[in-house]
Structure formats: C-alpha cells, structure tokens
Amino acid sequence: MAKKGILLVNLGSPRSTAVKDVREYLDEFLMDERVIDYRWIFRALLVQGIILNTRPAKSAEAYKTVWTDKGSPLIVITEKVQEKLQKIVDVPVEIGMRYAQPSIETGIQKLVDQGVSEIVLFPLYPQYAMSTTESVIEKAEEVRKKKFPGIKINYIQPFYNRDIYINCLAESIKEKLPENFDALQFSYHGVPERHIFKTDPTKTCNLNDCCSRETNPSHQFCYRHQCFDTTKKVIEKLGLPREKTIVSFQSRLGKDKWMEPYTDETLETIPAKGVKNLAIVCPAFVSDCLETLEEISVEGKEQFQHAGGEQFHYIPCLNDEDRWIEVVKELCEEKLKEFYLV
Numbered sequence: 001m002a003k004k005g006i007l008l009v010n011l012g013s014p015r016s017t018a019v020k021d022v023r024e025y026l027d028e029f030l031m032d033e034r035v036i037d038y039r040w041i042f043r044a045l046l047v048q049g050i051i052l053n054t055r056p057a058k059s060a061e062a063y064k065t066v067w068t069d070k071g072s073p074l075i076v077i078t079e080k081v082q083e084k085l086q087k088i089v090d091v092p093v094e095i096g097m098r099y100a101q102p103s104i105e106t107g108i109q110k111l112v113d114q115g116v117s118e119i120v121l122f123p124l125y126p127q128y129a130m131s132t133t134e135s136v137i138e139k140a141e142e143v144r145k146k147k148f149p150g151i152k153i154n155y156i157q158p159f160y161n162r163d164i165y166i167n168c169l170a171e172s173i174k175e176k177l178p179e180n181f182d183a184l185q186f187s188y189h190g191v192p193e194r195h196i197f198k199t200d201p202t203k204t205c206n207l208n209d210c211c212s213r214e215t216n217p218s219h220q221f222c223y224r225h226q227c228f229d230t231t232k233k234v235i236e237k238l239g240l241p242r243e244k245t246i247v248s249f250q251s252r253l254g255k256d257k258w259m260e261p262y263t264d265e266t267l268e269t270i271p272a273k274g275v276k277n278l279a280i281v282c283p284a285f286v287s288d289c290l291e292t293l294e295e296i297s298v299e300g301k302e303q304f305q306h307a308g309g310e311q312f313h314y315i316p317c318l319n320d321e322d323r324w325i326e327v328v329k330e331l332c333e334e335k336l337k338e339f340y341l342v
C-alpha cells in the first residue's frame with residue numbers, strides 16, 4: 001500500500017532580516033501573479049521598478065522587531081505545529097512555505113525521501129483567497145508535475161466554517177478575552193476587491209449584502225463572505241452581541257481599492273465612538289507573524305491610543321495551542337482517508 005504523508009504549507013518569511021533577503025522574499029512574493037495580478041510587464045514595472053526600491057528596507061526594520069533567536073515567528077510556529085502533530089499522527093509530517101525556504105518542493109522531497117507517494121497538503125489559511133489557497137495549490141501542482149509526477153496530492157479545503165475550527169477559535173478567544181472590553185475587533189488580512197470578482201465563477205458576488213447571506217453561489221470562492229462567516233459563527237459561540245463586534249481588513253498594499261473597512265482607519269475612528277477598551281483578533285492567520293505582531297500589536301495599538309483609545313488587548317493566533325493541533329490532526333486524517341476511497 002502507498003505510504004502517506006502530510007505537508008503543512010504556510011506563507012513563508014525572509015531568510016533573515018537583512019535587506020537583501022527581504023528584497024529577495026518580496027520579489028518572489030509580489031511577482032506571484034496571484035498576488036499582484038497584473039500582466040507580467042506591469043507587475044515587473046510595479047514590483048521590481050518601484051516597490052523593491054524602498055519597501056525591503058522598511059520591511060526589514062519591521063521584521064527586526066518581531067524576529068526571534070530561532071528566526072521568523074511564522075516559521076518557528078509552523079515548525080512547532082509540525083513537531084506536535086508528528087507526535088500524534090502515524091505518518092510523516094513536513095512543512096513547506098509558498099515563498100522562500102523551506103519551499104514546497106523541499107517539503108515534498110523530504111516526504112518522498114521517506115517513501116511517501118500520497119500527500120495530504122494543508123494550506124494553513126482558514127479562508128480561501130486567490131493570493132493564498134489558490135496560489136499554494138497552483139505552486140504545488142507545478143512542482144508535482146515537474147519534479148514528482150508519480151505522487152498524488154490531496155488538498156485540504158478552506159475550513160473557515162468548520163465546527164471543529166470555529167469551536168477551537170472561539171474557545172481560544174474566550175480564554176484570552178479581558179474581563180472588560182467595549183468591542184471585539186476581527187481584523188482579517190485584506191485583498192484587492194478585484195481579486196474577489198476575478199475568482200467568482202458565478203459572477204454573482206457584488207461585494208455587497210450578498211457576502212453576508214446564508215447562501216449564495218459565490219461563497220465557495222468569496223474571501224469576504226468567508227471572513228464574515230467565521231466572525232458570525234465565532235461570535236455566536238461566544239454569545240457576543242453583533243453590536244459589540246467590528247470586522248475590518250488590514251495590510252493593504254498599493255493604490256488599488258482593497259476590501260473595506262480598513263483596520264488602521266477603524267482603529268483611528270472608534271475611540272471617538274466610545275470604544276476605549278478594545279480586544280482585537282486576526283483570524284485570517286493561524287500563526288502570529290509580522291502582520292499581527294507588528295502591524296496590529298504595535299502599530300495598531302499606537303494608532304488606537306493616539307486617537308484616544310485606552311486599553312488595547314491583542315489576542316494571539318492559534319499558534320501551537322494543543323486544541324489547534326487537534327483540529328489540524330482531524331482535518332488531515334479526514335483527507336488521508338480519502339486516499340482509501342479512490
């Protein structure tokens with residue numbers, strides 16, 4: 001019988017905080033046609049002609065503020081998840097990053113070296129986006145066809161609405177919520193609005209009320225809907241009134257219109273509306289990273305307090321919490337079983 005294995009895939013980080021390494025990482029990341037989805041020549045002009053002139057130095061400074069002795073938080077946390085998962089499943093577990101190292105190819109090679117020919121690949125993003133889930137699958141398929149044509153890969157689908165994940169996230173948030181807070185903000189990574197239209201095969205999403213409907217044909221590929229649905233399900237579990245919660249989108253880049261409302265603008269306006277004590281969580285990320293530890297915990301806090309906010313309570317991601325490892329295990333085992341069905 002074919003040997004099976006698990007590949008956990010996350011976004012990836014620069015090799016180090018040196019400007020040249022950050023530049024190399026940003027080059028690979030932003031030249032991905034599913035991230036900056038312009039025609040190659042315009043993407044190259046924007047990324048290599050403009051963004052890479054100034055952003056690497058600025059981002060390198062930001063990375064320095066979150067870097068650990070062992071490296072980037074995102075990589076270190078993903079390695080911890082791998083270690084913990086490996087102790088409770090009986091197939092080999094490896095990690096691969098969409099950008100930089102260890103790459104998806106490296107991860108697959110390590111599994112193949114252990115005799116694996118059937119892989120469950122887990123893109124570690126709860127909600128589907130062209131720039132994340134789709135990009136990972138495209139890359140893995142490219143690598144498989146070119147380098148490992150004999151192996152099979154089963155992909156774990158976005159799990160934004162799965163009960164096991166919602167329960168896990170709600171319990172984790174509940175444990176970390178402060179006693180008193182005026183609002184709980186859900187800050188998701190943003191995407192350009194254009195991406196949502198582009199990946200909607202039904203052409204029924206207009207980025208309006210449809211995203212909050214219980215059912216709509218576009219929901220399977222609508223990042224906005226999936227963020228709303230995660231939020232709705234978590235606040236139901238927490239028993240929080242809708243009025244005590246805020247949804248916003250962070251980390252926009254460039255001049256395109258990204259999904260609104262923007263997290264930074266929200267943080268600057270809510271204190272005047274009476275939100276002085278804020279709890280904030282970032283459920284598009286399963287591991288803490290630059291975008292949560294620096295952009296939200298540090299910059300976001302400053303923006304909020306500068307605008308008159310008082311208590312700012314950042315709720316960490318699921319990281320390597322045991323309850324999350326159990327969810328990863330269950331989702332992986334469910335997919336592993338599919339190999340026996342074909």
Ligand SMILES: C=CC1=C(C)c2cc3[nH]c(cc4nc(cc5[nH]c(cc1n2)c(C)c5CCC(=O)O)C(CCC(=O)O)=C4C)c(C)c3C=C
Pocket residue numbers: 011012013014026034035036055059072074125129131132189190191192251253284285288289290291
């Ligand atoms: C949660 C899912 C993510 C989506 C969707 C996403 C889309 C997206 N991101 C950029 C540009 C940048 N993102 C950066 C960092 C970053 N992004 C995610 C996740 C998603 N991105 C993570 C986990 C991280 C942190 C990586 C780490 O090493 O900790 C960066 C790099 C940092 C910086 O310079 O600010 C950029 C740039 C775009 C353009 C995009 C969708 C189109």
Ligand SMILES: [Fe+2]
Pocket residue numbers: 205206207208210211218219222224225
């Ligand atoms: Fe939608």
Ligand SMILES: [Fe+2]
Pocket residue numbers: 189251
């Ligand atoms: Fe990003």
